[in-house]
Amino acid sequence: MKTATLTDAQTVTIDDVEKPEPDPGELLVEVRVCGVCTTDLHMYSGNLTVDYPLVPGHESAGEVVAVGGETNDFQPGDRVAINPSVPCNECRACKSGRENLCHDLTSIGGAATHIIDGAFAEYVTVPVGNAERIGELDYRTASFAEPLGCVINGIDQTGLSSGETAVVIGGGFIGQLLVQMLRASGAGTIVLSEPIAERRELGLEVGADYVVDPTDEDLSAAVSDLVDTVDIAIEAVGFPETIEQATDLAGPGGRTLVFGIPPEDATVEISPSNLFFDEREIVGSYSLTPDAFARAVTLLQNDRIDVDSLVTDEFELDGLETAFEEMESREGLKKVIYPN
Ligand SMILES: [Zn+2]
Ligand SMILES: [Zn+2]
DSSP, X not given: OEEEEEEETTEEEEEEOOOOOOOTTEEEEEEEEEEEOHHHHHHHHTSSOOOSSBOOOOEEEEEEEEEOSSOOSOOTTOEEEEOOEEOOSOSHHHHTTOGGGOTTOEEESSSXXXXXXXXXXXXXXXXXXXXXXXXXXXXXXXXXXXXXXXHHHHHHHHTOOTTOEEEEEOOSHHHXXXXXXXXXXXXXXXXXXXXXXXXXXXXXXXXOSEEEOTTTSOHHHHHHHHOSOOSEEEEOSOOHHHHHHHHHHOOTTOEEEEOSOOOTTOOOOOOHHHHHHHOOEEEEOOSOXXXXXXXXXXXXXXXXXXXXXXXXXXXXXXXXXXXXXXXXXXXXXXXXXXXX
């Protein structure tokens, strides 16, 4: 089978390797679609330390073609979305339902303590517990279950109540998904801050009530003109400056969510007095739980999220390097790969 393998930083090689056999408790899935994520880009560019060679790709869906072992709920022909996070199910984080914080997490193609080969390949093997049935849902939409699950986990951290006001900083792919999910979760007013005009327009189409160009006007002044108070400020870029901006925006009782991946050595300034007197909170969000993944599949099946308007580019396996190059120059939005 063909795989797109990272053999070194900045190097994708299309390899021809033996098709894997599923062990007992595993499924062999023919990958129909795999989305390209910023994490893949970080592995490619060398910003994220990983051991090469490595087959990335953790946002996938496909068809079960073989089942390992004897008794199994799945059969060849089943259509599934793949949750890439394989928790140990033994540590305290796992036992408390926070499998995303597992002390010994394995990821199928994503970032974690242990990384096994991912879905930029014609076939991938996955533990039975990581496959979620998708029914008749189309594969491309199903491949959004992983990023949407991460977004669901993030919004869960904010404790959003219906009718609350939210500001999202950053209208990239994840920012647009956050806007949609805030809407689906009952946010009252949604403001999106984004410097690129097309992304602001898209934000309005997918559910933002207002958009602001932070390079054109002062974000905090613009937001106070639009809404009385901000309950939830979400940073979806990963820069220290925008994280500080988000903490400044959240009002009394407000929560700031750090969703963008910040540089490992970054620090920010906060006002502890604001945290104390205004009971403000700053929360983080990492990856997703099996529960969030299952809820993401349900939302996608019931058409609550518009996936089509977010996909701008589609490639075969050998287009992965082009996809990375376009992401580095911020061309387009979501890119997906069809390995078969
Ligand atoms: Zn991802
Ligand atoms: Zn664990």
